[in-house]
Amino acid sequence: MSKEATLTHASIQGVQIPVIYEHSALIPAGIVRLVFQGGGKLQDGELIGRGAVIEELLEKGSKKRGNLGFAKALEQRAITLSVSSGMQTLSFSLNFLQDDKEQAISLLGELLLDPNLSDTELQKVKTAITAQILANQNDYDYLAKRLLNRVLFDGTPLAHPKLGTQKSIAKIRLQDVQKALESTLTLQRLIIILGGDIDKEATLALLEPILSKLPQGTPYTKPSFSVRKEPATQTQYAPTQQAYIYFGAPLHLEDLERESHLAKVASFILGSGGFGSRILEEVRVKRGLAYSAYIHYNINPRLPYMSGYLQTKVDSSDEALEVVRKTIAEFVAKGVSAEELQAAKRFILGSEPLRNESLSQRLGRAFDEFYADKGIGFSKKELEKIASLDLPTLNAYIAKHTEIQNLSVAIVTAKEKKQKSGF
Known part of the structure; x- marks a missing residue:
């Protein structure tokens, strides 16, 4: 046992x-x-x-x-x-x-x-x-x-x-x-x-x-970091047939115990839940701009931020990025539906046994909880909160975090070929 x-x-x-x-x-x-x-x-x-x-x-x-x-x-x-x-x-x-x-x-x-x-x-x-x-x-x-x-x-x-x-x-x-x-x-x-x-x-x-043969040494102090607040875009050119687009934004995290379950569900619905997530539906299903698209909230008290990526045709990169921006803006402005919340709950709660199948997985989770100062057993409490989460509470949380719209973007793409002039 x-x-x-x-x-x-x-x-x-x-x-x-x-x-x-x-x-x-x-x-x-x-x-x-x-x-x-x-x-x-x-x-x-x-x-x-x-x-x-x-x-x-x-x-x-x-x-x-x-x-x-x-x-x-x-x-x-x-x-x-x-x-x-x-x-x-x-x-x-x-x-x-x-x-x-x-x-x-x-x-x-x-x-x-x-x-x-x-x-x-x-x-x-x-x-x-x-x-x-x-x-x-x-x-x-x-x-x-x-x-x-x-x-x-x-x-x-x-x-x-x-x-x-x-x-x-x-x-x-x-x-x-x-x-x-x-x-x-x-x-x-x-x-x-x-x-x-x-x-x-x-x-x-x-x-x-x-x-006992190791020296005592000195304690380690865990550092904290924050991401760029003002949006910026950098492009690197390479001989590629596709545009590789990675993006990120700040995510304010004030109280991990109070917010983590909200951030986890919001992240799942916006972009980490695969098919059915907002970003994949808008970028791939509706417009066919990318095979995959992903957005994830990094819920770490010492380094909270949102990040994501997609890969698209070189000449579709501007359109794809605009879809990402609009999808995030609409997510913040209008929140999610009751159907989206219920689907997220079913998946997160239903897949929990798979995330804890092996002893190695369980030990890894326990270590992560301890190292993030959450306390061992935090994930179990988080799931209980997700199970009882209601729509107004989730949408109030989403509306509060307008900072995720401040996207910084990195693009690796091919240089545009100049059209040859002729008669």
Whole structure:
């Protein structure tokens, strides 16, 4: 049987470390995740892409076994161990069969305490990332999204690509990686996530000798950001047959607990609900201007904003953008219908089991709730509020948020061909 996730704390070297845990006996397996705050893109500073370099380097195994030896040790026992660098976290994710728990945690300790860092491995990683950066120059969706980030988040780390640039990657040295890891892999910045058919206390007892070797470090302060308030448009030209249009706007979020369910339903109806959503009906169904169109509210207390995208013919980009603007304006001015609200409720409430099918999904949600300071179990309360949401309340919320009309736009498109004159 599975129980809901709980939050407790483990004391290591006097540091109180948050522990998120859910027991599930469906299969004899376990999950251990170590999440270190401050290890992601936001901490790169001038060394843009350093987080991505660290992520790839830590996938090279431990110094004791090397890349191939470490991979073989994992494979022999069907253990998976991966590293990921997010916006502001560096995470180690370990999955194992119950009988291999001790060996799995031992390998995690090897990687955490003595990773395979060397100038040779660093150069391999830098070469691979540089190749990916070059390949991305032909990915017009990627270019449009990157351009929008520069427009919306100008002057902040969010404006920079996670992979960095050719120049920034070339500047990263081994000591830069080591310095970042020394400040990140500390007890004060650690969050532990445990799940599966494993005992919490017994698993923490196996982790404690490993984690106690980490320095205490300093606590991490989560930053807050806001998007551009005044609309702006930037265009980048490329040899493309389509126009790639990404757009975003501010979203004022004053009280997460009071507003999140309203924002979630509004977002679904306006553009994140697929067929039946306003934007897809107006852009694709009625006018055939795009195969897909999407609008989403980012309901994050430290970075609330609205964003969306569509892809259309080069000569239809102005018309498509005008449809987007009019659709948003009408949404704010007139709100939604009772039928739209009921359809949104049915889908959101009916699809909830699918979003929580696996243990990994549930642990991920519990972590997201904790990290956003919502409190574990917030999503369940949110669904209860959605179930009882009435039309006047939703439309009053929608009408209040006129700021989502202040669209900033990024377009990657082909240059217009000049008509040849002749007789």
